[in-house]
Amino acid sequence: MSRMLPNLISSMWTIALVAQATDDGVKLAISPQGPLNKASGENVYLRCALVPELAKTAVTDIRWQDPRGDLISGSTREGDRIYSQTSDTASTQLFIMKLQKEDAGDYVCYANFPGHEQLRSTITIDVYQDIEFVDAPAVQNPVSGELGKITCEVSGNPAPQVDWLRDGTELDTSGGRYKVDTDGLYITGINVEDDGEYTCRAVVAANGGLKSQKIKVEVHNKPEFTVDEEPQNVRGIEQKTVAMKCGVTGRPVPEITWVFLQSNSEDNGKDVTKIEDEQRTSHHTVDPVTGTMTINDLQKRHQGDYKCIAKNPAGIIEKIASLFVAEIPRFDIVSNTTESEGGSATLQCTARGDPAPTLQYTKEGQLQSFVAGADPRITVREKERELTLTINQLTREDDGLYVCVASNEAGTAEKSSHVTVKFKPSFQNTPMHVAKTWLDNKIAVNLTCIAESIPNATIRWEKKQRNEMHGAPFLLITENSPNIVIEQRGPSSSLLISPKTIDDFGVFECIAANEMGEARHIITLYEATAPGPITLVEFAEITANSIRFNIDGPNEPNNLDLDSYEVYYHEAGDSMDTAIKRLWPIGTPYTLENLKPRHSYFFRFYAKNAVGLSINSRDFERTMPDVGPPRPPGYIPPTNESIDANRYRLQWTEAEDNGARILDYQVKYWKDGEKDKFRVVTVPAPASHTILSGLSPSTRYYYELTARNERGIGPAMNNTFTTAHAPSPGFRAQSVHRMVDPSDYGLLMSTPVIIGIAIGSLLLLLLLLDVCCYCGWKRGVIAFICLRICGQSKNLKEEDAEKRTIDETDLHYEKQPLTTTVTETTLKTTYREAAAELEPEDKPSP
Ligand SMILES: *[C@@H]1O[C@H](CO)[C@@H](O)[C@H](O)[C@H]1NC(C)=O
Ligand SMILES: *[C@@H]1O[C@H](CO)[C@@H](O)[C@H](O)[C@H]1NC(C)=O
Ligand SMILES: *[C@@H]1O[C@H](CO)[C@@H](O)[C@H](O)[C@H]1NC(C)=O
Numbered sequence: 001m002s003r004m005l006p007n008l009i010s011s012m013w014t015i016a017l018v019a020q021a022t023d024d025g026v027k028l029a030i031s032p033q034g035p036l037n038k039a040s041g042e043n044v045y046l047r048c049a050l051v052p053e054l055a056k057t058a059v060t061d062i063r064w065q066d067p068r069g070d071l072i073s074g075s076t077r078e079g080d081r082i083y084s085q086t087s088d089t090a091s092t093q094l095f096i097m098k099l100q101k102e103d104a105g106d107y108v109c110y111a112n113f114p115g116h117e118q119l120r121s122t123i124t125i126d127v128y129q130d131i132e133f134v135d136a137p138a139v140q141n142p143v144s145g146e147l148g149k150i151t152c153e154v155s156g157n158p159a160p161q162v163d164w165l166r167d168g169t170e171l172d173t174s175g176g177r178y179k180v181d182t183d184g185l186y187i188t189g190i191n192v193e194d195d196g197e198y199t200c201r202a203v204v205a206a207n208g209g210l211k212s213q214k215i216k217v218e219v220h221n222k223p224e225f226t227v228d229e230e231p232q233n234v235r236g237i238e239q240k241t242v243a244m245k246c247g248v249t250g251r252p253v254p255e256i257t258w259v260f261l262q263s264n265s266e267d268n269g270k271d272v273t274k275i276e277d278e279q280r281t282s283h284h285t286v287d288p289v290t291g292t293m294t295i296n297d298l299q300k301r302h303q304g305d306y307k308c309i310a311k312n313p314a315g316i317i318e319k320i321a322s323l324f325v326a327e328i329p330r331f332d333i334v335s336n337t338t339e340s341e342g343g344s345a346t347l348q349c350t351a352r353g354d355p356a357p358t359l360q361y362t363k364e365g366q367l368q369s370f371v372a373g374a375d376p377r378i379t380v381r382e383k384e385r386e387l388t389l390t391i392n393q394l395t396r397e398d399d400g401l402y403v404c405v406a407s408n409e410a411g412t413a414e415k416s417s418h419v420t421v422k423f424k425p426s427f428q429n430t431p432m433h434v435a436k437t438w439l440d441n442k443i444a445v446n447l448t449c450i451a452e453s454i455p456n457a458t459i460r461w462e463k464k465q466r467n468e469m470h471g472a473p474f475l476l477i478t479e480n481s482p483n484i485v486i487e488q489r490g491p492s493s494s495l496l497i498s499p500k501t502i503d504d505f506g507v508f509e510c511i512a513a514n515e516m517g518e519a520r521h522i523i524t525l526y527e528a529t530a531p532g533p534i535t536l537v538e539f540a541e542i543t544a545n546s547i548r549f550n551i552d553g554p555n556e557p558n559n560l561d562l563d564s565y566e567v568y569y570h571e572a573g574d575s576m577d578t579a580i581k582r583l584w585p586i587g588t589p590y591t592l593e594n595l596k597p598r599h600s601y602f603f604r605f606y607a608k609n610a611v612g613l614s615i616n617s618r619d620f621e622r623t624m625p626d627v628g629p630p631r632p633p634g635y636i637p638p639t640n641e642s643i644d645a646n647r648y649r650l651q652w653t654e655a656e657d658n659g660a661r662i663l664d665y666q667v668k669y670w671k672d673g674e675k676d677k678f679r680v681v682t683v684p685a686p687a688s689h690t691i692l693s694g695l696s697p698s699t700r701y702y703y704e705l706t707a708r709n710e711r712g713i714g715p716a717m718n719n720t721f722t723t724a725h726a727p728s729p730g731f732r733a734q735s736v737h738r739m740v741d742p743s744d745y746g747l748l749m750s751t752p753v754i755i756g757i758a759i760g761s762l763l764l765l766l767l768l769l770d771v772c773c774y775c776g777w778k779r780g781v782i783a784f785i786c787l788r789i790c791g792q793s794k795n796l797k798e799e800d801a802e803k804r805t806i807d808e809t810d811l812h813y814e815k816q817p818l819t820t821t822v823t824e825t826t827l828k829t830t831y832r833e834a835a836a837e838l839e840p841e842d843k844p845s846p
């Protein structure tokens with residue numbers, strides 16, 4: 001109670017005073033004085049107080065009201081932007097934190113004064129706003145073909161004016177491509193050429209405000225497929241590689257993704273680079289630059305649709321293309337067949353593959369495949385993925401591998417099946433029908449038979465029993481006996497026999513049997529003996545010191561072949577005990593050499609085989625002829641190396657000398673049809689070849705080759721040769737490099753050239769001598785000629801003539817062996833003489 005009393009007194013006083021003051025102009029005063037123009041964001045402080053102050057005790061309820069007419073309360077909460085604070089009855093304060101645009105308006109301060117009208121005072125707060133870029137990103141990417149807007153939204157109070165610059169130059173926005181709107185700049189038909197640095201500039205004339213914003217513009221293009229590089233349907237081949245294109249342009253460069261679409265695949269909808277096979281390897285790759293998708297080691301499961309997606313900030317495009325994977329043909333199991341000869345075999349092959357493969361049967365080793373109707377024995381039936389080949393009346397030739405070839409666009413596959421044609425054994429390739437051996441032969445005789453058959457035959461041997469009646473039985477041979485061995489090697493069987501008694505010879509039978517039947521082959525084993533007597537001995541060719549014999553027989557088909565002939569010979573007067581033995585293997589020349597001319601000999605002959613010697617022939621006697629000119633040289637056929645276009649290397653075998661050493665060989669040769677223009681080459685023994693040079697190409701030449709010994713010139717060996725074609729330039733180069741036997745040229749040099757040089761020297765010497773003689777004693781040829789001319793003494797003349805004749809004959813003799821053209825008659829006589837000395841011998845027969 002004691003506290004309430006002063007309050008009551010005080011209010012009573014106030015009422016009295018206010019009534020007084022109002023009369024004196026009591027009012028509310030706001031400071032600072034308005035109106036206020038503040039930038040948004042600023043803080044505002046206002047104070048409202050009663051004036052004069054003495055009346056303050058009378059007023060009550062002083063407060064603020066905001067522009068909307070709401071009472072502004074005292075701050076009770078943290079964060080209230082606008083609040084009042086009343087510290088005594090006569091004044092109140094208003095705090096506005098961070099002034100906002102909507103805070104603008106009239107703020108009214110009220111107070112009640114008893115007995116008066118309500119006191120009030122108003123202050124107007126204006127909020128102005130600075131220029132602000134509400135939405136004007138510093139980097140913008142308008143898309144070509146679209147609105148072409150460069151956003152620049154500006155706020156400000158008062159509203160700012162906006163204009164634009166590009167790369168520092170003011171844009172003319174009065175019509176044309178540019179249009180300025182409140183939210184930015186619009187460019188019609190915007191494209192990459194509109195790239196640049198733009199400036200959005202805002203000004204407020206009322207308060208001089210100016211702000212600008214730089215905007216970097218880079219126009220974007222939507223992704224688009226490049227011409228001809230759009231995804232397209234493709235066909236790939238199993239195990240190979242395939243590529244699908246997805247060429248795209250766009251700005252910025254679009255990112256490319258390929259997606260697999262195959263509803264029944266677990267990879268359906270996957271990014272292809274995420275697809276993996278069982279080995280966790282990826283077959284798909286995508287080139288980030290070209291967009292091409294590559295699939296390696298293609299599998300059938302890669303078949304399906306693929307979607308290429310190209311995306312950049314400006315847009316997204318996609319296209320689906322399908323991939324077909326051609327599947328390599330594969331075979332189901334192919335089986336082999338075995339059929340009997342005369343039967344029929346059916347082969348069938350089925351192959352899988354996509355697209356369905358075409359099928360063909362071919363026999364291994366043949367080029368042509370089987371076609372229906374080509375061979376009446378063979379039928380070919382074809383169904384989808386299945387081919388059937390039937391061969392009727394099978395022959396042994398039908399045995400072999402049959403290849404089924406399946407092919408489609410992915411490739412070719414082959415599978416072979418074997419047709420085995422069973423047939424009964426056959427001995428058609430067994431050459432042996434007879435065999436021969438003899439008792440106690442150290443080496444067993446080998447009876448071999450070869451039984452062809454399918455399947456392999458079993459082979460046994462039987463022997464016809466001796467000393468039995470007609471139809472003697474055959475008995476199976478076993479290896480029980482120690483002198484018989486049976487060797488079986490594949491289809492061939494060998495019976496090895498070492499006969500111990502005469503019963504071991506006879507008729508043997510080789511029997512081969514298989515499920516198809518059996519075959520028999522007889523081999524007769526004959527007992528071989530020493531040969532019978534020789535049937536023919538002839539003196540075929542006799543020279544002064546050699547004899548060549550013709551020997552024949554005995555001819556014994558069931559006996560062993562002859563190994564050799566033997567001759568024992570001795571001079572008349574000696575006995576056979578002192579005879580010399582000579583052995584000739586069969587087929588060699590049966591020639592005896594080193595016999596003495598004009599001596600008589602006795603000869604005795606034997607034939608020999610593996611068993612032994614025949615009985616001896618009768619004795620032959622022969623007196624050797626006197627020494628004479630040699631026999632003709634032997635012919636050696638030309639080789640490719642010996643014939644050239646312009647030269648020929650003539651070769652021969654040594655002539656038999658007929659008792660006197662051969663001195664030289666002479667070749668007389670001429671062109672076909674020009675025998676009178678022959679040429680002659682002489683080479684000293686023991687040469688066995690010479691080179692005929694300076695020949696015409698492609699020409700046939702005849703020649704006669706003779707040997708000469710001191711008894712004269714022997715008969716000629718006549719023959720011909722033809723020179724090669726004139727070489728082409730290429731061939732010439734080759735023939736220059738051909739190896740040449742240096743002795744060929746050596747010979748050419750050694751005979752004619754050396755002799756020529758010798759003659760030349762001799763002539764020179766004679767001439768010198770003659771000159772000397774003439775100078776010294778007025779003698780010699782020159783002197784003679786002088787005498788003849790000048791008419792000098794006859795004595796001198798005769799002496800000199802004699803000397804000259806000798807000189808000339810020497811020259812003539814020396815000239816002979818040179819290559820010269822000699823008259824035909826001279827030479828013919830020489831040959832006649834030589835031939836006369838070799839009259840043919842009479843041929844004795846045994
Ligand atoms: C068929 O014969 C061939 C060759 O003789 C052989 O390689 C193949 O294994 C055989 N096939 C069958 C199924 O027996
Ligand atoms: C027997 O002759 C055959 C055929 O000529 C041959 O293959 C085989 O090796 C010979 N056997 C013996 C033991 O000489
Ligand atoms: C049949 O003979 C051949 C040739 O000697 C041989 O290679 C093959 O193994 C034989 N076959 C059988 C089934 O004995």
Ligand SMILES: *[C@@H]1O[C@H](CO)[C@@H](O)[C@H](O)[C@H]1NC(C)=O
Nearest residue numbers: 638639640641642643724725
């Ligand atoms: C020799 O030439 C002939 C024909 O030019 C040729 O057929 C033959 O094979 C050749 N012989 C040799 C051994 O070069």
Ligand SMILES: *[C@@H]1O[C@H](CO)[C@@H](O)[C@H](O)[C@H]1NC(C)=O
Nearest residue numbers: 632704715716717718719831
């Ligand atoms: C070789 O020819 C000559 C003459 O042309 C002739 O007399 C001679 O009988 C012939 N010789 C032979 C072996 O033909």
